[in-house]
Amino acid sequence: MELIPLNTECSQLLAPIHGFLHCATPDEWLAEARKPEHLAALLVDHANCEMKAAMSAHSLVRRYCLPKDKRKLLPNLDFYKSLDALPEKGEVLGKQALIGDNKRVFDELAKNDLLVKMVRLIQEELHHFEQVLEIMAARGIPYATLSASRYASGLLAHVRTHEPAAIVDRLIVGAYIEARSCERFARLAPFLDEELARFYVSLLRSEARHYQDYLTLAREHAGQSIDDRVVFFGEKEAELIALPDPQFRFHSGVPAAA
Numbered sequence: 001m002e003l004i005p006l007n008t009e010c011s012q013l014l015a016p017i018h019g020f021l022h023c024a025t026p027d028e029w030l031a032e033a034r035k036p037e038h039l040a041a042l043l044v045d046h047a048n049c050e051m052k053a054a055m056s057a058h059s060l061v062r063r064y065c066l067p068k069d070k071r072k073l074l075p076n077l078d079f080y081k082s083l084d085a086l087p088e089k090g091e092v093l094g095k096q097a098l099i100g101d102n103k104r105v106f107d108e109l110a111k112n113d114l115l116v117k118m119v120r121l122i123q124e125e126l127h128h129f130e131q132v133l134e135i136m137a138a139r140g141i142p143y144a145t146l147s148a149s150r151y152a153s154g155l156l157a158h159v160r161t162h163e164p165a166a167i168v169d170r171l172i173v174g175a176y177i178e179a180r181s182c183e184r185f186a187r188l189a190p191f192l193d194e195e196l197a198r199f200y201v202s203l204l205r206s207e208a209r210h211y212q213d214y215l216t217l218a219r220e221h222a223g224q225s226i227d228d229r230v231v232f233f234g235e236k237e238a239e240l241i242a243l244p245d246p247q248f249r250f251h252s253g254v255p256a257a258a
């Protein structure tokens with residue numbers, strides 16, 4: 001039953017993502033994800049993934065965009081809600097939160113591609129997080145504690161420790177997580193109820209841009225070809241997706257019992 005057919009725009013967004021990922025989401029995972037008894041876990045894990053996406057971008061901004069003595073300017077994610085990186089928000093960048101010397105630091109950073117892209121990404125991920133919570137609340141699904149899947153930690157375990165290799169690897173990992181999320185939203189949407197299907201399709205555009213942004217930033221920071229590293233992480237990512245996984249989560253592998 002295909003409630004929301006993916007249109008031409010979605011197909012265009014997904015084409016590079018399918019080329020980037022080394023494997024498609026296995027049918028066994030899809031069959032599991034469609035089961036109504038997994039809906040609560042799927043939504044709670046999805047909410048967690050949105051928050052973690054914002055948090056890891058926040059950590060990149062603090063670590064790589066700000067001098068050490070200015071990192072305290074960004075203590076938590078609430079800061080981004082007052083910034084104007086999204087057209088629908090009325091404030092000027094930093095107007096509310098930053099004055100004097102701190103404002104000048106940020107004015108300089110407004111030309112920093114990593115900062116600009118990450119600020120927009122963080123705001124969008126926080127918005128997605130709130131959207132998932134709203135959907136859960138409307139359905140009476142509690143935001144219960146749920147352990148993380150092996151997926152992100154399995155990728156981050158391969159991040160090198162010296163610079164600029166560390167940031168390049170983190171950015172490539174970000175690209176894979178965004179790309180897989182996008183691919184899974186599209187695969188799942190036709191099998192969900194209309195509200196969820198529309199929501200998941202609505203996420204495709206921003207998540208596809210996040211994947212592109214991470215890849216662009218990885219290339220900018222590397223100063224040399226990243227092709228080998230992209231292939232390396234592509235293979236690791238595909239293993240996490242294709243190997244048996246005892247846990248069901250948004251980014252889990254093939255259900256172990258399948």
Ligand SMILES: [Fe+2]
Nearest residue numbers: 050124125128
């Ligand atoms: Fe998101």
Ligand SMILES: [Fe+2]
Nearest residue numbers: 053178207210
């Ligand atoms: Fe994203």
